Amino acid sequence: MNGTTSAPVVEGRAIVQDYHVPGSMFARATNVRALKGIDFRVEKGRTLAIVGESGSGKSTLARIIALIDAPTEGELLIEGQPVDIRRKRPGPALRSKVQMVFQNPYGSLNPRQKVGDVLMEPLVINTDVPAAERRERAEAMLSKVGLQPEHFNRYPHMFSGGQRQRIAIARALMLNPSLLVLDEPVSALDLSVQAQVLNLLADLQDEFELTYVFVSHDLSVVRYIADEVMVISKGEAVEQGSREAVFANPSHPYTQSLFAATPVTDVEAIRARVARRRAARALQPA
Amino acid sequence: MALLTIRNLKVTFATATGGFTAVDGIDVHVDRGEVLAIVGESGSGKSVSMLAVMGLLPDTASVTADEMTYDGRDILAMSSAERRRLIGREITMIFQEPIASLNPSFTVGFQIEEVLRLNLGLSRRAARDRALELFRAVGIPEPEVKIDAYPHQMSGGQCQRVMIAMAIASNPRLLIADEPTTALDVTIQKQILDLLMTLQEDYGMALILITHDMGVVAETADRVVVQYKGRKMEEADVLSLFEAPQHPYTRALLSALPEHATGDRLPTVSDYFQQEAAR
Incomplete structure (x- = not known):
């Protein structure tokens, strides 16, 4: 995909986001600046990964992009159009363009809602698609994300974590969005299930020309899925660039520390560690 | 010199639809001062087998084993009083959710001093001094201040340090860590793993690390047991496991690591089982 123009x-x-912390008997009210002026752009069919630790502001930014929260300052443009949800609530057309998948598939699905209803609800709220077609589309989407049509009448508790995340992804795709904001979508999943969900996301991106904003703290996942990478620390974008550039030559000390902390599964590194340990043991009296 | 030996462990849970076997004939042993990693995905029974050792399973679980000995002593034959003296003193455990593991209503200092008074019979003052010493050992900043903090006033990493301080309070010879870093950021994960390894070496403790993260295994283990659906798939020293994994499931787990991706797609475990079935 070569959409540079x-x-x-x-x-x-x-983009700036302030959170107001109300005062109490002992503390004066303060403002916490969670995002300190972030610039970014993502082109069609590309994936921007936002990397950072807890408290870095990455989820705050994801919520702004997903039109859940309004930024304190700054401008957000969706498909070239400025969007200010504080002034005007986003209508069905805009809502359909941007959808979100959350980290915890156990918390993001209503336990009392059948899977079919979960998938049809966005259509009920945002479109006037007739009931029969809603059902048809929901069943089609189930098989798209690798589930079966007979799952339609089941409840979320009957599914594993990976299957639930597939349901959450299916729900996000029901309105044919152009942009999907994924907030740590695979962090709660097992390694092999994580691989399946990442594969699914890659397939769906190709099929629907989706644009992803992918929030993660896991650099190995980011390296696999991202085109562009933005590293956030304490509300500031400390590093921004193509995946190749960031991974080949991380320039900011914070990015370097993230790389240093990421476990290495390289055989040579393990060999070195085992040798170090053996040497340390040999020195110790038995 | 095996410290803990388990042979043919079976754990079955009574459910409404009959028995469910979570652990099906597992053999595990760990030597003094050794770091053993037990790797597996959810449902592999990796936590259940260690909870069986600790006696922390609910009443619906039935535990049988041909052998379960600690330092030559039969754990299954012990009286509960004897077992209580062993568990929490010589064998201790830390869990995945550090914030949930601590009681939110009491200061962390109170909780660690309680362990010291009950398990080691220390006086209040001695317990306080020892708690401060332990806080320093696990690298909690400003221990004099933090000892009076409540769990919600500390970060996840700091809470896990408190749990580790509690677990090493009695100089255990075996520490079982169940997914100790899963809820933490990578940089904090690194700090906690480094801390566990340092303590393990300094105290000469054996460490059983339960994890699903091959990266954590690569950075810590001496020996690795791979479990899948309650059975042991493979056991090897860490280098052989990564260099030449024998079992297809282990190969599948390793190739599902995103950093090992070669093409556009990540191989998944089910791909591997399909390949095996097609052979």
Whole structure:
């Protein structure tokens, strides 16, 4: 996909988010600046990975991009159009363009709602598609994400974590969005299930030309899925660039420390560690 | 010199639809001062087998084994009083959710001092001093201040340090860590793993690390047991496991690591089982 000249699907200009912490008997009210002016743009069919630790502001940014929270300052453009959800609530058309998948598939599905209803609800709220077609589309989407049509009438508790994340992804795709915001979508999953969900996301991106904003703290996942990488620390984008550039030559000390902390599964590294340990043991009296 | 030996462990849970076998004939042994990693995905029975050793399973579980000995002593034949003296002193355990493992209503200092007073019979003052010493050993900043903090006032990494301090309070000879870093960021994970390894070497403890993360295994283990659906798939020293995994499931787990991706797609475990079935 070579869309360098096309308009970005999503663009942020100097996004700032403040959280107001109310005062109490002992503390004065303060403002916490969670995002300190973030710029980014993602073109159609590309994946921007936002990397950072807890408290870095990465999920705050994801919520702004997903039109859940309004930024304190700055401008957000979806498909070239400025969006200000504080002034005007997003209508069905805009809601259909941007959808979100959350980290915890155990918390993001209503336990009392059947899977079919989970998938049809976005259509009920945002479109006037007739009931029969809603059902048809939901069943088609189930098989798209690797589930069976007979899963339609089951409840979320009857599914494993990986299957639930597939349901959450299916729900996000029901409105044919152009942008999917994924907040740590595979962090709660087992390694092999994680691989399946990442494969699914890659397939869906190809099929629907989806644009992803992928929030993660796991660099090995980011290396696999991202085109562009933005590293956030304490509300600031400390490093931004193509995946190749960031991984080949991380320039900011924070990015370097993230790389240093990521476990190495390389055989040579293990060999060195085992040798170090053996040497340390030989020195110790038995 | 095996410290803990388990042979043919079976754990079955009574459910409404009949018995469910979570662990089906597992053999595990760990030597003094050794780091053993037990790797597996959810449902592999990796936690259940260690909870069986600790006696922490609910009443619906039935535990049988041909042998379960600690330092030559039969754990299954012990009286519960004897077992209590062993568990929590010589064998201790830390869990995945550090914040959930601590009682939110008491200060962390109170909770660790309670362990010291009950398990080691220390006086209040001695317990306080020892708690401060342990906080320093596990690298909690400003121990004098933090000892009076409540769990919610500390970060996840700090809470896990408190749990580790509690677990090493009695100088155990075996520490079982069940997914100790899963809930933590990579940089904090690194710090906690480094801490566990340092303590393990300094105290000469054996460490059983239960994890699903091959990266954690690569950075810590001497020897590795791979479990799948309650059975042991493979056992090897860490280098052989990564260099030449024998079992197809282990190969599948290793190739599902995103950093080992060669093409556009990540191989998944089910791909491997299909290949095996097709042969």
